[in-house]
Amino acid sequence: MLCRKSCIVLGAFCTLFLPSPASAYSVMEKVVKTGVLTVGTSKDAFPFAYKDSKGRLTGYSVDMLTLIQKQLEKQLKRPVRMELVTLAPADRIPKLKSGAVDIVCDAASFTWERNRDVDFTVSYATTGTQLMVRTSNQVRDIGALAGQKVGVMRSTTSEEAVRRLQPRAKVILVQDRAEGHRLLQENKITAFADDRILLEAWQQKTPNARDFQILSAPLSKEGIACMVPENNSTFLDTANYSLVRFMQGFIKGKPAYVQTFDRWFGSQSVLPLSRDLRELVIENMRLVIDNKQEIPDSEL
Numbered sequence: 001m002l003c004r005k006s007c008i009v010l011g012a013f014c015t016l017f018l019p020s021p022a023s024a025y026s027v028m029e030k031v032v033k034t035g036v037l038t039v040g041t042s043k044d045a046f047p048f049a050y051k052d053s054k055g056r057l058t059g060y061s062v063d064m065l066t067l068i069q070k071q072l073e074k075q076l077k078r079p080v081r082m083e084l085v086t087l088a089p090a091d092r093i094p095k096l097k098s099g100a101v102d103i104v105c106d107a108a109s110f111t112w113e114r115n116r117d118v119d120f121t122v123s124y125a126t127t128g129t130q131l132m133v134r135t136s137n138q139v140r141d142i143g144a145l146a147g148q149k150v151g152v153m154r155s156t157t158s159e160e161a162v163r164r165l166q167p168r169a170k171v172i173l174v175q176d177r178a179e180g181h182r183l184l185q186e187n188k189i190t191a192f193a194d195d196r197i198l199l200e201a202w203q204q205k206t207p208n209a210r211d212f213q214i215l216s217a218p219l220s221k222e223g224i225a226c227m228v229p230e231n232n233s234t235f236l237d238t239a240n241y242s243l244v245r246f247m248q249g250f251i252k253g254k255p256a257y258v259q260t261f262d263r264w265f266g267s268q269s270v271l272p273l274s275r276d277l278r279e280l281v282i283e284n285m286r287l288v289i290d291n292k293q294e295i296p297d298s299e300l
Contacts, residue, residue, distance in 0.1 A: 027102045027228065027235040031072060037080050039065050040087040040095055042106035044177045046201045047264045047271045048125070048224070049106040057084045060264040061105040064124055064226070064243060068103070071242040088176070090155035093117050096229050103239065107195055109157050109222035119230050121239045122292075123223030124247060126284040127195040129161040131215045132184065132203070139190060141217050145169045148190040151180040158193040161219040177202070184212070193219065201271045223284060244292050247285040249300040257300075 031037055041049040041057060049059040062084070069082045085101055092104045096118050107127070110120050131150075133139045139148070146168035152159040154173045162169055172189055174180040180192040181202055192199075196214065203209045226243075228236050249257035265273045265281070273281065 027232045028238075030099075030102065031080060031235075032076060035078065035080060036083055037069055037072060037103070038083045038085060038101050040085050040092055040101035040104040040106070041065070042089075043086040045107040045195075045198060046205075047269075048198075051086075057086065060125070060261075061107065061224075061226075063260050063264075064246065065103070065105050067242040067246055068226075068239050071238055071245075075238060089153055092155075092227065096227060099229070102235070103226055103228050105226040107198060107224055108227055109195075109224055111157060111160070114227070117230070118227045119232070119236055121226040121228065121236065122243050122288050123225045123284060124243045124288075125197075125224040126221070126281050127197045127224055128221040129158040129193055129219040130196045130199060130217075131191045131193050131219070132199050132212055133191045133215060134184070134187065135211055135213045137190065139215070141215060142166045142169075142219060145191060149188070151183050151189040151192040153177065153180065153194070156194075157220060157222055158195070162193050165219055181206075191215075195222075197271070197273075197277070200274075200277075204271060241295075244289055245295050245300060248289045248295055251282070251285055251289060252297075252300070254300055 025033065041059075041062060043049075043051050043057070045059070045061070047059050048061040049057065052058050065082060069080055072080045085095075087095055087101070087104065087106075092106075092108065093114060095101045096104060109127070110123070114120075131142060139145060142162070142165050145166050148169055149172050150162050150166070150169045151172045151174050152162055153176065159171065159173070162171060172183065174183065177194065177198065180189075180194065183189045184192045196218065199214050203212060203214065206212070226239060228239060246257055246260070250261050263269055265271060265278060
């Protein structure tokens with residue numbers, strides 16, 4: 001009887017401390033074992049990560065993921081297939097923690113709360129939360145939104161910024177950006193809060209762009225980065241090396257890297273950035289690479 005009770009207790013103890021299937025392997029071990037890098041990204045964060053007219057996932061962040069994939073192939077000396085998975089913002093961290101995806105790159109920005117659950121790469125772009133309103137609206141800043149309906153996507157830094165800066169606003173949680181813009185067009189919300197670059201992208205694509213304006217005062221300034229599961233330092237090093245090499249190559253004017261950046265943000269790109277915003281993004285790159293050992297030109 002004693003033995004039976006002891007075995008039950010010991011079995012429960014072992015079950016508690018044995019690694020779950022999701023955590024049994026590090027990301028690098030999983031990639032070596034399967035030859036697959038499973039990545040989470042967005043379907044509507046244009047131009048960072050979105051579905052094109054043919055339903056393919058593409059964008060600036062997807063290009064960054066491709067650089068990481070190629071670096072993994074170089075290090076592991078074997079092919080690595082990249083499998084793209086679309087995720088809603090609220091699903092990003094749970095999917096990373098469960099092992100369903102190995103890395104997330106879309107338009108995510110660093111917060112200390114998120115950093116408790118995942119690790120972040122270096123920042124490879126800069127944005128910040130701003131408000132879009134109807135041009136006919138008299139709202140000029142977030143102070144005027146007390147008692148007003150403001151649309152935000154759940155579990156985003158935009159939601160956090162609105163709740164922090166205007167606690168009296170009526171926050172309306174939307175499923176995706178399409179719903180947020182639709183509610184604004186239908187005058188069912190007073191403002192929609194999102195990353196500035198993403199708001200500019202929508203405004204450039206919509207046929208009645210003059211009916212909407214982005215308020216000048218930013219609610220936050222944020223660096224865009226990829227997220228990886230905690231305790232994966234080797235994989236994080238690979239991701240950071242890939243991103244820093246890209247930014248250093250761009251700053252040095254290497255054609256391949258300039259072409260990648262300009263495809264998304266250049267004067268003839270899908271989203272030409274304003275001069276101020278372009279300089280802000282580039283200054284962020286300089287700050288990141290200035291704090292890192294320079295990568296030899298032979299490796300760029």
